[in-house]
Amino acid sequence: VKRPFAALLAGLLVVDACTSAEVPDFAPPATARAADAAGKIDGENLRTHVAAIVDARTKEQPVVSAYSIQKAHTHLNSADYMIREFRALGYVPVVEKTSANGMDLTTVYVDIPGTRPELVLLTGHHDAWYQSGADDNATALAVMLEGARVLKDTKPTRSVRIIAFDGEEEGLIGAQRYLAEHAGDHVAMMLNMDCVGYASHEKGSQDAPAGLALRDTGDFLLAIANEPARNAATQVVRLASVLPSPVYMLGLIAPGDGYTAASGSFLRSDHGPFWAAGIPALFLTDTADFRNHNYHTPEDTPEKLDYDFLARVAALTVGAVAAFAESN
Amino acid sequence: VRVQTIAGLTSAVCFSAVGVPAGRAWAAPLTLPESPPEVTKREPFLTHEPYFTSGFGYYASDRRVVAGLGGGPGYRLNVGRHFAAYAEGRWLVYTGSAFTGAVGGMYRLRIIESWEPIVGVQVVGYAGNRIDVISSAAPQPAPSTAWAAQVRLGLLRFVHEPFTVSALCLDWGYGADAGTRATAISLSLIDIGFRL
Numbered sequence: 001v002k003r004p005f006a007a008l009l010a011g012l013l014v015v016d017a018c019t020s021a022e023v024p025d026f027a028p029p030a031t032a033r034a035a036d037a038a039g040k041i042d043g044e045n046l047r048t049h050v051a052a053i054v055d056a057r058t059k060e061q062p063v064v065s066a067y068s069i070q071k072a073h074t075h076l077n078s079a080d081y082m083i084r085e086f087r088a089l090g091y092v093p094v095v096e097k098t099s100a101n102g103m104d105l106t107t108v109y110v111d112i113p114g115t116r117p118e119l120v121l122l123t124g125h126h127d128a129w130y131q132s133g134a135d136d137n138a139t140a141l142a143v144m145l146e147g148a149r150v151l152k153d154t155k156p157t158r159s160v161r162i163i164a165f166d167g168e169e170e171g172l173i174g175a176q177r178y179l180a181e182h183a184g185d186h187v188a189m190m191l192n193m194d195c196v197g198y199a200s201h202e203k204g205s206q207d208a209p210a211g212l213a214l215r216d217t218g219d220f221l222l223a224i225a226n227e228p229a230r231n232a233a234t235q236v237v238r239l240a241s242v243l244p245s246p247v248y249m250l251g252l253i254a255p256g257d258g259y260t261a262a263s264g265s266f267l268r269s270d271h272g273p274f275w276a277a278g279i280p281a282l283f284l285t286d287t288a289d290f291r292n293h294n295y296h297t298p299e300d301t302p303e304k305l306d307y308d309f310l311a312r313v314a315a316l317t318v319g320a321v322a323a324f325a326e327s328n
Numbered sequence: 329v330r331v332q333t334i335a336g337l338t339s340a341v342c343f344s345a346v347g348v349p350a351g352r353a354w355a356a357p358l359t360l361p362e363s364p365p366e367v368t369k370r371e372p373f374l375t376h377e378p379y380f381t382s383g384f385g386y387y388a389s390d391r392r393v394v395a396g397l398g399g400g401p402g403y404r405l406n407v408g409r410h411f412a413a414y415a416e417g418r419w420l421v422y423t424g425s426a427f428t429g430a431v432g433g434m435y436r437l438r439i440i441e442s443w444e445p446i447v448g449v450q451v452v453g454y455a456g457n458r459i460d461v462i463s464s465a466a467p468q469p470a471p472s473t474a475w476a477a478q479v480r481l482g483l484l485r486f487v488h489e490p491f492t493v494s495a496l497c498l499d500w501g502y503g504a505d506a507g508t509r510a511t512a513i514s515l516s517l518i519d520i521g522f523r524l
Binding site: 022023211212213215220230233234237238240241246248249250251252253254255256260261262263 | 467
């Protein structure tokens with residue numbers, strides 16, 4: 001009786017060992033790049049950008065779209081702000097316009113050329129419900145602008161593209177159109193941000209989708225990965241611990257391309273079309289309405305954000321982009 | 329005469345009681361009919377019972393979530409009147425496509441007629457798709473297989489030879505998943521077996 005049992009146990013241990021291969025960290029040069037980029041993030045710049053973007057939205061007449069007749073949508077002044085700020089940093093932004101739901105949508109991006117054509121994408125949407133959208137998604141735009149400042153002229157191995165999509169709130173239209181028009185690009189990694197500046201240190205402040213056990217204090221950054229980004233998720237979570245300004249992270253890795261019956265909550269931003277195309281993508285978020293009760297309301301205003309948390313998230317995100325741009 | 333008559337009546341009553349016509353009782357030899365052969369059918373000590381099971385499965389720890397609805401085949405070896413050993417597999421769909429395999433033993437309570445509730449214990453393994461959970465404290469994804477020990481309780485189980493039908497059979501227990509505790513629950517909506 002003992003022998004078959006021992007053989008079964010040994011077999012199970014072998015299976016476990018084979019299926020849990022250690023994921024390597026970023027190589028030392030990539031980690032050094034990440035630390036260097038992360039150390040240059042300026043928290044005051046983030047605060048200034050968030051305030052300015054929300055202020056620009058208050059000067060825009062919101063429109064009610066065919067997609068959602070209950071919420072007013074703003075997107076024009078945020079696109080102008082991104083174009084203006086990219087130019088101020090010395091970039092020549094590419095502006096792509098498309099039309100959907102009776103609106104002209106504007107996607108804006110800039111490139112940091114690398115020695116190889118494959119791309120690392122840093123993305124977020126610039127449109128918002130109502131005239132506020134501080135957490136959703138001025139925070140991501142602020143990180144993108146700060147990343148553009150820090151990574152400019154770094155001459156990475158892979159090229160870095162920083163994209164502000166339009167039409168996310170209208171059903172991910174901007175990302176879908178962009179992906180269709182850039183189908184030939186080789187995207188090595190995508191980091192998409194949506195709501196990255198709200199934190200709470202109170203116990204019980206964090207909810208989770210049904211069946212998932214997340215930390216119950218809303219003080220962490222969540223990275224959601226599809227299967228091709230499995231190792232990348234592990235690397236980013238580890239990187240978050242070793243940077244000078246660490247941020248606590250949780251990561252969820254959805255199987256396959258991420259499109260399972262259980263992953264509806266994982267697909268709520270512009271990485272969705274990229275997952276469907278099999279592109280490795282990480283979705284970075286403060287979990288939106290699972291933590292922030294101002295989400296998608298006019299109350300999503302700048303004074304409700306945690307700017308220390310946002311600065312740590314920015315350091316990690318820009319550092320991770322720098323590391324992926326140096327990875328093979 | 330009087331005595332004989334009384335004796336005859338007494339005999340007639342006695343013979344009538346065993347089914348012999350009273351009128352002929354006095355003359356007939358005293359022979360009782362043979363009792364019919366006993367017809368008790370003995371159950372075989374071992375019976376084989378393939379079955380199909382369907383229902384929900386859920387396994388959650390700080391390191392993974394596996395959940396789904398599905399079904400699969402099973403095989404039960406009934407031993408004597410009360411014991412059974414079984415092995416079953418299920419294909420679950422929700423967090424992707426997951427597979428579970430269980431082996432266990434159970435005690436069958438024969439309470440009345442066809443009602444046969446069961447209690448048992450099993451070891452269950454989980455493989456295939458799942459949602460991995462990693463964190464700054466544990467950044468490495470957990471191994472792809474996970475295990476749990478469960479108690480099985482099936483109150484709504486009925487036998488109508490050669491068929492068995494069970495509904496709402498609950499499996500509940502715990503597992504150890506990469507150093508964290510896991511909760512493992514499954515609920516069979518229905519399983520149908522056929523005793524060979």
